[in-house]
Amino acid sequence: METGSPGGARTTEAGPETAGDGPETAGEGPVWTGLPPGLLRMRRLLLVVYLGLAAVGLGLLLGLLAGPAWAAFALLPLTGIAFGWVLLARNWHSWRYAERADDLLISRGVLWRGETVVPYxxxxxxxxxxxxVKRHFGLAGVQLHTAAAATDATIPGLDPAEAERLRDRLTELGEARSAGL
Structure with a gap:
């Protein structure tokens, strides 16, 4: 399944398309791959658990110390759940990565957008x-370390098989590219 994304690049949820030396096609930009929906489910569950517990704790504390009328302030964390629910979805949609012939692109962010280019x-x-928690939801993260600390990059919440495939491919390409240095 392909969907449009900002800048006219294509995003595929099934994984990167690989044809020839890299996943790019002639005349088009990179093929962007989004994160699996399991990451969004995990983050939303954690939001509900943490803020739900905060609402119950705040309600009990205010009810015991200040009286039942003040316990209504315990609804504030519940409004945080509704607000966070929407923000988590926007953040999840902003994460994507693309494998190119010479480097890996990682794009993220809604208000403050960032794109990291990591040469193999x-x-x-x-x-x-x-x-x-990630294992329970069937997720794994990939972290890339480079010589410069500022260019370390992370792709959170991939399927474990995709994370291992990406690790093996990036390691193979990194060894091939660094051999010429």
């Missing part, structure tokens, strides 16, 4: 990480 030859380490 500059990569020193590619890590796949997955904590207990």
């Amino acid at each position: 030859g500059r990569m020193q380490l590619v890590e796949v990480t997955s904590g207990p």
Whole structure:
């Protein structure tokens, strides 16, 4: 399934298209790959759990200390859940990555947009990480380390198979590009 994205680039949810040396096609920009919906589900569940617990705790505390009328202020964290629900979706849609012939592009951000370009030859380490919550949701993150600390990049919440494929491909391309240095 392909969808349009800002700047006229294509995004595919199934994964990057690879044809020839890189996933780019003649005359078009890179093929962008979005993050799986499991990351959005995980973040929304954590939002509901944390702010739900905060609402219950605040309601009990205000009810016991200041009286039942003040317990209504416990609804403030619940409005935070509604606001955060929308913001998490916007943030999730903003994350994407593209494999090009010589580098990896990572784009993210809604208000403050950022795009990181990591040349394959500059990569020193590619890590796949997955904590207990991410493992429960079937997710893993890829972290790229380069010689310059400012260009370290992370792709959060990929499917574990895609994270391992990306790690292996980036490691292979990094070794091939750095051999010429």
